[in-house]
Amino acid sequence: MRTDVWFVRFFRAAGLGLLATATAFAIAAMGATAQTAPTQAQVTFTKDVAPIFYRSCVRCHRPDEIAPMSLLTYNDARPWARAIKERVSKREMPPWFLDKTLGIQKYQNDPSLTDEEIATIVKWVDGGALQGNPADMPPMPASEDITTWRIGQPDLVIKYPTFKVPARGPDLYGTLDAPFGTAEDRYIKAIQSRVVDGSSRKVVHHALSYAVEPGDNADGGDDSGGGSGLFLVEYASGKNATFYPADAGLLLPPGRNARVSYHFHSIGEEVEAKIELGIVFYPKGYVPKHIQWSKQLGQEAATDIDIPANSIVRRDGYTRLNSAARIIAWQPHMHIRGKYQCLELIYPSEPVKTETVTCARWNYNWHTIYNYDPGVAPIVPAGTLLHVISWWDNTTNNRFNPDPKNWVGAGTGRTIDEMGFSWIGWYDLTDEEYKAELAARKAGPAKDRPATGASAALSEARP
Numbered sequence: 001m002r003t004d005v006w007f008v009r010f011f012r013a014a015g016l017g018l019l020a021t022a023t024a025f026a027i028a029a030m031g032a033t034a035q036t037a038p039t040q041a042q043v044t045f046t047k048d049v050a051p052i053f054y055r056s057c058v059r060c061h062r063p064d065e066i067a068p069m070s071l072l073t074y075n076d077a078r079p080w081a082r083a084i085k086e087r088v089s090k091r092e093m094p095p096w097f098l099d100k101t102l103g104i105q106k107y108q109n110d111p112s113l114t115d116e117e118i119a120t121i122v123k124w125v126d127g128g129a130l131q132g133n134p135a136d137m138p139p140m141p142a143s144e145d146i147t148t149w150r151i152g153q154p155d156l157v158i159k160y161p162t163f164k165v166p167a168r169g170p171d172l173y174g175t176l177d178a179p180f181g182t183a184e185d186r187y188i189k190a191i192q193s194r195v196v197d198g199s200s201r202k203v204v205h206h207a208l209s210y211a212v213e214p215g216d217n218a219d220g221g222d223d224s225g226g227g228s229g230l231f232l233v234e235y236a237s238g239k240n241a242t243f244y245p246a247d248a249g250l251l252l253p254p255g256r257n258a259r260v261s262y263h264f265h266s267i268g269e270e271v272e273a274k275i276e277l278g279i280v281f282y283p284k285g286y287v288p289k290h291i292q293w294s295k296q297l298g299q300e301a302a303t304d305i306d307i308p309a310n311s312i313v314r315r316d317g318y319t320r321l322n323s324a325a326r327i328i329a330w331q332p333h334m335h336i337r338g339k340y341q342c343l344e345l346i347y348p349s350e351p352v353k354t355e356t357v358t359c360a361r362w363n364y365n366w367h368t369i370y371n372y373d374p375g376v377a378p379i380v381p382a383g384t385l386l387h388v389i390s391w392w393d394n395t396t397n398n399r400f401n402p403d404p405k406n407w408v409g410a411g412t413g414r415t416i417d418e419m420g421f422s423w424i425g426w427y428d429l430t431d432e433e434y435k436a437e438l439a440a441r442k443a444g445p446a447k448d449r450p451a452t453g454a455s456a457a458l459s460e461a462r463p
Contacts, residue, residue: 044132106373150241154278192241196274236367298388299421324434329425348383390420
């Protein structure tokens with residue numbers, strides 16, 4: 001081969017190789033630029049995640065509050081990014097355990113995240129948990145102490161006597177009294193029982209407040225199996241305040257004493273337990289149209305709870321409403337092996353019709369009240385049966401279970417025993433009021449009506 005021809009072929013090949021190499025470097029450089037340059041699709045803490053945290057998380061997740069870490073700033077949240085993703089993806093946080101697959105889905109003061117908000121947090125974590133532009137941060141939420149009154153400034157505050165809980169010993173049960181000091185009928189508009197400080201929060205299992213006649217020495221009121229006391233409100237971990245609907249309230253007669261029925265437990269150090277009761281009244285002389293009640297219902301089957309080792313058990317309780325009613329609120333109640341609870345309505349019709357209106361997973365650390373949105377609160381006829389369905393998980397799958405090898409039975413107080421009922425808030429309706437409210441509900445927009453036909457999904461939703 002002639003030398004000049006060989007050189008031509010060599011340089012042609014080399015030129016193509018250099019061109020290919022240059023092209024590859026250019027493409028790689030373009031790719032690297034695309035990975036590092038900010039894009040519209042990137043999710044950042046300052047612009048996308050912080051607003052979610054500020055709405056639903058930072059009441060607890062702030063310095064010196066009950067949550068284990070703060071989420072106020074990027075530097076606070078970044079080390080916890082993967083844990084945050086896991087908890088929100090499982091809907092373990094924020095603490096709102098309502099089953100979103102069936103029943104009524106509109107509630108007041110719902111802190112839960114939407115599917116879109118969860119997807120945003122997941123995308124933020126999977127994308128490297130970027131900070132973003134500090135100028136995009138929303139305004140810092142106002143400082144708030146979780147022990148402050150959720151009902152606003154009360155008109156009346158009852159300070160129960162301080163109780164010294166020893167460092168060690170059995171669970172303690174009893175009552176503490178203090179005078180209301182009222183001299184005339186007053187109707188309660190909102191009420192809340194609270195522990196005063198973090199130390200008290202650690203030792204108070206629950207505290208039920210009543211209004212009792214002076215000299216009444218009974219152990220409990222109308223929801224504790226005896227005594228003449230009028231039940232007012234319960235304190236339990238994670239439980240929110242009670243707000244009565246417009247033109248509904250509870251009568252506090254004059255001259256009564258406040259009584260708290262308590263359950264304390266020792267934590268290895270001596271603690272002074274301090275509990276207060278706060279009340280917001282309607283104006284003097286005002287009489288609301290309805291009296292609201294709050295009671296433990298559907299617990300007839302709970303007295304003989306029988307949960308063998310390594311088993312899942314279901315129990316059913318029933319309560320008949322003798323008057324037509326509007327149901328305002330529902331709160332499940334079990335102990336540490338509780339797993340899931342539903343409220344089903346059995347209507348007095350022929351043929352019998354049922355409707356599962358609310359179900360929730362149970363977490364003993366959060367005694368959440370689910371306050372129905374007024375537009376969808378159940379309106380039921382006289383004779384309706386409230387059917388409370390409870391499941392307990394006494395297996396190793398229940399991470400809160402202290403000993404799945406042990407049989408568990410019913411108990412009236414100890415945390416290691418079990419209970420099962422629902423707190424129901426409602427007010428009675430006359431037949432005329434029931435017909436009028438039902439007609440107004442049916443005439444309203446379809447999107448505001450309660451879910452129907454939910455009971456068919458119950459078997460699929462249970463644990």
